[in-house]
Amino acid sequence: MHIPDHYEFLNHSKIISGKCALETIPAELGGYDAQKPLVIALKSVVERGLKKKFIKTFSNSMVVLGGIYDEVREYAGISLAQDAAILFKARGCDSIIALGCGPAVDLAKAVNVLVSEKIDNLSAHYEGAAIKGPLKPLIVVTAGRSNGREAANALVVDNRELVSDFLCPDVFIIDPRMTPGSCGESVAESGATAMAQAFAVLTDRGINPMTAAVAHPAMSYLAEYLAKGVKRPKNRQASVALANASVMASAAYSNSRPGMANLLAGELAEATGISAGRFERIILPSVIAAMLKKKAWIEDDLYLAAAGIDGYAATPAGERTQRGLEVSLNIVGGLKKVLPVSLSEMKVQKHFLEKAAKAAAAKSGKRFTEAECASVLAQAWDAAGKVK
Amino acid sequence: MLLPSFYDFCCRVKTISGHKALEAIPGLLAGMNARRPLIVTDKGVAAVGLIGIVKKALGSKLKIGAIYDNVPVDSDYKVVDDAAKVYKKKGCDSIISIGGGSVIDTAKGINIVASLGSDTLLDYQGFGAVNRKLNPHVVIPTTAGTGSEMTLVAVIADPDRKIKMLFVSYFILPDIAVLDPRMTKTLPGFLTAATAMDAMTHACEAYFCLEKNPMSDGHAYRAIKLISDNLLKVVKNPGDMKGRLALANASALAGVAFSNSMVGVVHNLGHTIGALCHVPHGNAMSILLPYGMEYNLHKSGDIIGEILLPLGGAEIYASTPKKKRAEKVVELIRKMNQDLHDATGGRHPRFLKEITDRNGKQIVPHSMLPTIADCMMLDGARMSNPEEVLPADAILILEHAWEGTPLNRKKINKGGKKVKY
Amino acid sequence: MNINKYPEIVPGRKFLKEFYVGIMLWVVGRALQVAAKVDKEVKAELAKLPNNFTLRMMVAPEKAFPLFFYAKLLPSFVTDIGLLPYGIQMFLHKDKEGNIKYIGADPKGKKADLSVIFTSIEAAWLVLSFQESTATAYMHGRFVVEGDLPHSLTFVRALDIVEVFLLPKIISGLAVKRYPKWSEMSLMRKFWKRIVIYIRAFTIG
Incomplete structure (x- = not known):
């Protein structure tokens, strides 16, 4: 660790x-x-x-x-x-x-x-x-x-x-009396935000045991309850779990560095005035796909949190990074088509993308280059990072 | 992950961890408008030169108001009042406590008196007496184990009435915990083993006791993993600074976990043995931990089985059938105690009968066990144990822990429903 | 801006739950008093408390139930149950000889050595309607203890035994961690004590 x-x-x-x-x-x-x-x-x-x-x-x-x-x-x-x-x-x-x-x-x-x-x-x-x-x-x-x-x-x-x-x-x-959502869309949006945050924390290179300990239950709850919560927004148990995930992810995230999906979504949200959660839903799969391609090494915490203890232990050590990313992709995939899945569907103007990539790369503290950001956005434009 | 029907979690201590964590203190104190801290510590800490390291790290940026190093091993309220007087006389505005559990608890008490204005701690007993923000309090733990830096409880004795006063409030939580491996570097092997096993017990009990919740699980899991990965290495190689940092982190993580999820029969018996026979807390914990787990196997075996992953690693977890996992956990803890026993040249006791004082005299005579079992009913930790613990059950555990034989699980009184967390 | 658009709100009360909790506190108090007389185990447990000891069980906050000036006009069995005038609470007193006695709900002139305080009426309802066991309720912070913790443990243990006496297994199984086996508590003893405690609690005490 x-x-x-x-x-x-x-x-x-x-x-x-x-x-x-x-x-x-x-x-x-x-x-x-x-x-x-x-x-x-x-x-x-x-x-x-x-x-x-x-x-x-x-x-x-x-x-x-x-x-x-x-x-x-x-x-x-x-x-x-x-x-x-x-x-x-x-x-x-x-x-x-x-x-x-x-x-x-x-x-x-x-x-x-x-x-x-x-x-x-x-x-x-x-x-x-x-x-x-x-x-x-x-x-x-x-x-x-x-x-x-x-x-x-x-x-x-x-x-x-x-x-x-x-x-x-x-x-x-x-409280279960307050958490049930009004519609699948709002649950999906909160879920996407929490997912992007938990993912950013668990894939950050500077991860420490405390942030991991807080992001772990957030990711676990998202893995278990997100699809259910979106399908049945009034379900009490799912809504409580997702609310928990939101709070935990946000607490962990405020102690960690923003990931690429958060930065890009933030920039686009500012430019278009649409909430960041919708962009995170679109961009996160592309970010994960890019990480899968790059074979970047990440801590085991992601897979442990997303797959649970049994799934984690059953996987050989070398495959955990890969499988962690795949499971994360599936979790986002659980949102299905409740929210738009590509930037073109959102009718974002193309010139925003360039600016967003530039600004995000500048804010990342040299962790991502502008080219990386731009290629992710290009993928997200036509939803190439589709759910498997 | 388990979603409890109800839980609460709170740990608002800012954690600073690292090989140069001490150097961050002046800036952080300035951020809280504090310029003149009182340093609280004990003679032992001062003797091994840790104060010097802290002073050097604080540099010239911070003016130290005074150093109070008169905290005894069993601190009482008079020490607190005395130190609070020093605090006021020297015009301090914050506290830095350097030491183990006793020093930290005393410093928490000093902060109550100094911040709320009275002359004596006795004015602040009872529920809700401490009800506003106290002055900044920075904790630098020197034993990686107690986790006091993360708890909202201060236990301070009143020798006149012969009771231990319990102060519980979120305001008692320190503001900042500084985990720096330089502070635990000089800790001898057997003490490192005892304190780390104390933290291990916190984490394990937090994982399977009744108030378990997702956040405490996340913390406990990492604490167990860090300790099982690093403890033996550090005991064998005391200069391993990375390992020391890991243990300090583990202790803090375990502190967060258990202060939010409470502890069970191991602490229940451990506290009682400590109070009656003056057994060092860490030793009592490490001896009783496997027995406490065995005792609860029939009620929360599945949960205890999950501990196998951080404790033994993924390979062992995957190759052990589900039903055997909990037993394997117990086995590994026993093995860990045995390894520590070997690595410290026998100074880490495995059974109650092995604990001796400096003259080689047994501290826990067999005749004390019934008394311990009776007094155990008066300790709060028995509430959060999954299985009911009555004197007859306690005797069963104690007899086995004294002899060093695995618990005869057929003799445990069973009944009632499976635990609902 | 018109601040009158956002009026101040004084929340109401839950009379039914107050009533239920009030009665249950009375039953608990009386049952403990009787059980301490007729059962050895409860007696031994409560003997651990010091003599001249007053225990209070109440629902917080006390001040939500002001002492109405007509409290004294009400018949005593109403005030004894602990309804309205004194807030929902009850007092148990252990005198110099070690006898436990239920001493009503009037807090005047009584100083509690140990208070078991339910944090809200809803918390009291959860515990006293056996939706949460005593241990779970303690874990969930449904009640807090003011005074010495060891004494409260003694009290909770005594309460557990009394619950086993008074309630059918289906209900008390929810309230205690481990239901005693026949070897620990014979059926004869259980049913006999159940009858005796009920009769005496509602009559002579």
Whole structure:
């Protein structure tokens, strides 16, 4: 097992998952001496009628919900954060609960910075000012589509990123009452994001035992439950497992270097305004195909996590890298055609590809060349890296 | 991978690992607005010159407020209060603790008193008494085994009332754990063996006890693998820095695993033997581990069988039939103890009757076993063991562990359902 | 922005579960009191607790159930069950002679040496409706213990034995880790104690 000469690792968030997980929120808040949270909710989650269930879980507790701010849709903008901050102050809240994934969490983190640092906007922090101290407690109740940034030490508001260890949420609540997805598409998108992240962590050369330990269950759950979850988005067990995978993958990923699929998808998402998960679904098979071709050596962890203990042990040592990549390809293949499978299908303009390849190679710290990125994108254009 | 019906996992310690990890401390402390740390350690650590290494690594960037090296082996709250006074007098704003479990626990206590403002630790007993962020605390473990750098518990004695006070809070977790092989380099072979087997026990028990969860499994798996790959090498060649780093990592991984998944009958009996007969914790653990596994074989044999992969490697795992895997795990642990026994020239005990003090006197006399079995009921670890443990069961385990014969599994009381994790 | 669009929400209560949990706490308290009198094993187990010892079982948070001014007006059997006025809780007291006695639900003037606190009403419901065994519930953090841990282990062990006495195997098999064999607890003893404890718990105590 590989241990790098130097590494740093932080996984700040506590994960509470399973039956009656929501009912632990009052006790968790109590641990922080807080009892009046502001809830920042995804509109889609509220529209699905989960709000009522959510409120009910606070019965017989001392917690008063300072308000449920449910204006968050697909986009986290600073004006929403400012509104929520006003609500936070007006009601005298002392903590934040994000109900839903993706933009709700980004926004909750932004609100948390605004109210804890007592500022009106984030511009000072964008320019490099450090966040000074611990922020208010932030609890995330996972629901809806994930963007892979939930457990990370970063937030993205108005497409600008802010990084600080203080931004990690304190607690993740994964409750079977909240996790079932609305449609296969959103499950597939979260799954693709988690898959790309876990894959990046497990194939990174600088992998260390701590990130591997966190990414391992993420990959295992994806291997076991992704196809099932996409087929039956309302299945509780699958949805809980996938939500777990999302959180773990995102935690491990924030301690690791981005892989090629993440970088390229990120660039394309920024250029087109379409979410990165869809691009990751398309690009990941091509990346894996390229790695298979190159016969790059990777740690055993990938195959162990994806194939499980028995499958791993039954394979001779020399074949594990290869088989690991193949199994990963199959996992992505489990998404079938729920999401588009080629860039041409997405009608991405071709000149974006060149730019994306260039930018991704520049951001990779010389791990991939521009030519490699471009060839992967070319493959992804007509989905050459098809599922076996 | 198993998906538990409910679990929680938390380890918010930032881990810095590497051959030059110590050098990163000043920068990290500055990031937390700390400039003047109090160094907490014990005389033993200071005597082998580890403080010098740390000081050199910290360089001139950090001003050390004071060095408190009066932590005894069995620390109590008076030491904590005393050190907290030093902390306040010298105007410190953070703590660096260098040492084993006792030093780290004491430092956790000092941090409570120093951060929350009272004069004595006694004010913070009870559930929820520690309820806000404490000052920065950096831990540099010098024994690769206890995993205290990753746990949210501090055990500190109160000699007046003759009890051990338990402080449990997420705020007690240290902020940073620094794993640097230079700190464990001077540890003699038999201590390396004992502490690493302690970590091994943490990892194995975390893997099969009731609160097991996917995250703790991921950590435990890697800890077991690292220890089984490296321990014998390091005991035979103490200067193996790569191996030392691996063991330090394994200890931290095992610490994360067991503090989230709790431990079972091995720790239950081990704690009791430690408290009653003053057996070193690591020795008790390494002796009892195979017996604890055997005792639980009928309840969670499948899970214990999975340990064979990290412990023995893929070839052995694949060539052993599924039903025999758990027994093979027990066999390998026994073999590991035997190998360590040979490699340390007999200083690593295999059975309870082999543990002796400096004068060669038996520490655990056979007559003590019934007392141990009775007191075992008062240790919290028995809750998370898959099988119920009552005094009669404990006697069975202890008798065999004392003699060094494999557990007679026909005599185990069975009943009830298979474990649902 | 109109903040009135997002009103403050004070969550409600789950009366049925409160009622069930309240009654179960009463049954547990009374059953322990009786079992300590009639069964040697339970008695020996509880003898490990120090004398003059008060044990409290409650559902957190206590303050969610304010002491209503009319508490005293209610008939005592209502308040004894632990409903509404005092929050859902019960007290057991071990006096100087070592007798265990259920002493109601009124926390006034009582100082608990050991508190077993269910973290929420839902957690109490899970445990007291036997959906989770005592050990599993402890693992899942459904209850926390305030006070000396060894004492709580003693208490849990006594509770396990009483559960075997009181409940049919189908249910208590879920609640304990290992159901005792006939050699450990004879059928005669089990059924006889079951009848005695039930009758005495609901009558003379």
